[in-house]
Amino acid sequence: MSVLAIENLSAALSGRRVVDGVSLTLAKGSFTGLIGPNGAGKSTFLRACLGLVPASGAVRLDGLDLAALRASERARHLAYLPQERETAWAMSVEAVVALGRLPHHARFAAASDRDRAATEAALARMDLSAFRHRAVTSLSGGERARVLIARALAQETPVLLADEPLAGLDPQHQIALMRLFRELAEEGRIVIASMHDLTLAGRWCDRLLLLREGRAVAEGPPEAVLTAGTLEEVYKVEAFIGAAAGGLIVQPVDLSRKEKNEHG
Template structure:
């Protein structure tokens, strides 16, 4: 089992500092939720961690400095579930999932038995066996999301970074996605996922990192991060915060501007 360590990660886009000295240390088997308003730096943090954009700082997986590796070697340590799910080519579901094995291929080599086994297991886990010969362009948004998850699972990395994996999914599939992430952490993987749903983050994540303006505004267990004062400061909202079925409920109510001094109730 491997750990993830990110130290003082900073990045600029079009000359503007959009990520400023963000650090994160995650032991194996943990699920981290990356929160923050639009433009806080969540996607930039994930892309910088993956080496997809220029950045300062270091990223280590189980002590290995990923900055010293080429792209293929890095892809054996980190897999990525992007926010974009549009399909440009009418490849079959099975072909897309098999792309997760590319970091293990030598030049001109065909798929190995392990490649085929990993692809098959990922298709089965995401309930895609009956869709394996369908073109991804013919699938719904939720089905395409499952295909991309299967591709990331086929990559067999110890760390999975996901950019808004819940976007566009209905409530049932959002919960199914979070349950899958918890299962993966139970197998020793590290999951870091950006998201906007505060209640799902509170109920399923072990640790939350709340970004604002490219910096860490709060970090820790959900109950310590998702407080009325912090939500007001970072999101400019008032929220009901309570518990139900043994987990936190965090429900935004309205914009907090001009109401900082008011008290609000909780959900029992």
């Protein structure tokens, strides 16, 4: 069984520690939501896992030290959906999705049957087949997000890291994406996605990691992490927590009493 072990991971930006000694062990088939207030270190945590920012600690997949690999080799193990979705080149949707196959063959090599099949499957899974010949620069923000998700799917890695993948999507596509991540986990991948929507995190993730000021405050099943006391302490809000249709409902309703007093 694949295991992703993140051990005492720390990272600093401009001399300030942004991620501070975070450890997390995830097994194949898990979907983990990375939550926390703005500035908690979620994006830097994901980028540190990927080797995109200088970091200490270790990230191992089945005992393999991912930091010791070249970037092209690491990309066969980890796929990344960044928060930034701007595209400068008027490439077709199909060509952008096919970029996910680059880690799997030699530079300038022609696409293989496996590459074409993976690209087709990713286009179909993200409902983009009809868009394949359109320039990605002509798409809406939500459509571009789906293209980049398809590119990550085409990469066919055991681990998928996504930074705020729900941003810019309407409710239908937000729920569809959470369903997709859940399906990918059930198919055997390890998925970690940062997000702000606590209800979607609580309903679809099997585990949550809550960060505050770069440190892990809580980690575990959603019902153990999304408590009224924790939300008041970390987010400074009062929240309604209930259940409907077999899942959690978490809705912030006001500032915490302390915050209201401080704001008059």
